[in-house]
Amino acid sequence: MIPALALFLLGLLALSIPVGIVLFLLGFGISHFYSPFPLMRALGQVVWSASDSPTLVAIPLFVLLGEILVRGGIAALTYGALDKWLSWLPGGLIHANIGTATLFSATSGSSVATAATVASVALPQAERLGYDPKVFSGAIAAGGTLGIMIPPSINLIVYGFLSQTSIPSLFLAGLLPGLIMAIGFMLIAALLCIIWPNLGGPPARTCTWPERFSSLKHLLPVFVLFMSIVGSIYAGWATPTEAAAVGVAIAMLIAAFYGGVSLEMMRNSLVGTVRITSMIMLVIMGASFLNFTLTSAGLGATLTQALTGLHLGQYETLLVIILMYIVLGFFIETLSLMVATIPIVVPVVVQLGFNKVWFGILLILLIEMALITPPVGLNLYVVQAARRAGGMSDVMLGTLPFVFVMLIMVSVLVLFPAVATYLPTHF
Incomplete structure (x- = not known):
């Protein structure tokens, strides 16, 4: 059954059928061929149950927040300010790329939106x-x-929703690993540019301190947004969904202050939000129906028994799970991978004695790796779409050093769980 489903899944993806539709088709196939019960009759109830949670309202709000920041011109101002502060490092603007991505990760909640934001501003200058x-x-x-690790994160919301884990705790847990990984990205970029100076572009230009301090006013809006969203959650003033709504309102005020609000801007932001949210919700509903059919057909229990029946130790089983996610990440879109596997894997992880919050951060790190590994890494296609010349191989090769940093971070999380659990435990 499992090999047949895997081949069916890969075949449908190879035909460029949308992932959400593929998940529904797999559910239909399981219902027809592997279940003695008419599971199709439960389709309406399953889809409704998967989509009526108030927690999911945060998703379109965070998507809209990112759209406003990009289309309101705030991204370009932030990138210019970080250029003045970071371009003296070996690698120059490469560090501005990572710094801008880190800041926008703290507001957008989406990896794809963050990559698209930085690519649209940075790539013309690189060329x-x-x-x-x-x-x-x-x-x-x-x-x-980093957009799905540093809070607020849409993927952490999805994980919390599916695993019944505290979303504020997940947000706190993702902050420190996200910042450490951003520093790791900058270190590996600087090291590469020290060894091969031609990778770092022209000699770093020197900015005066008055220029740097003057540029701080363009970084202030992002910090205000971050503190408004995350601060309101941990002060107990707002739920993550309410905090997302507050963030949208503040982003609109900031965009208006910079003169970036217009009817065209609002139309494009709303259309982009509807498009991205529809894709996410279709995947969630399709994966929920697939999980229902898998469970009803007994495959979920079979996979759970397979993982627990390996007769391996606690960390050996965890290693198998990590390798499974790395391999699946090559072929399955990340949100689909999360929604399809979390209900099966998390109970096993809890049974092994691991913390659900800690595993959520480890899972997000593995999902991040899937975003930049071919052939289905979404961020690869987002960046390539923004380039004016060159092939996809350039982007793929360029991500390899950063995949290495992610693998190191996986080891750090496994060896030192407090990196993820310290903040949720003490705050």
């Missing part, structure tokens, strides 16, 4: 100044993955 396209593009794709 003009003569940066190596591989490392420069790879830094944008990798930096964009």
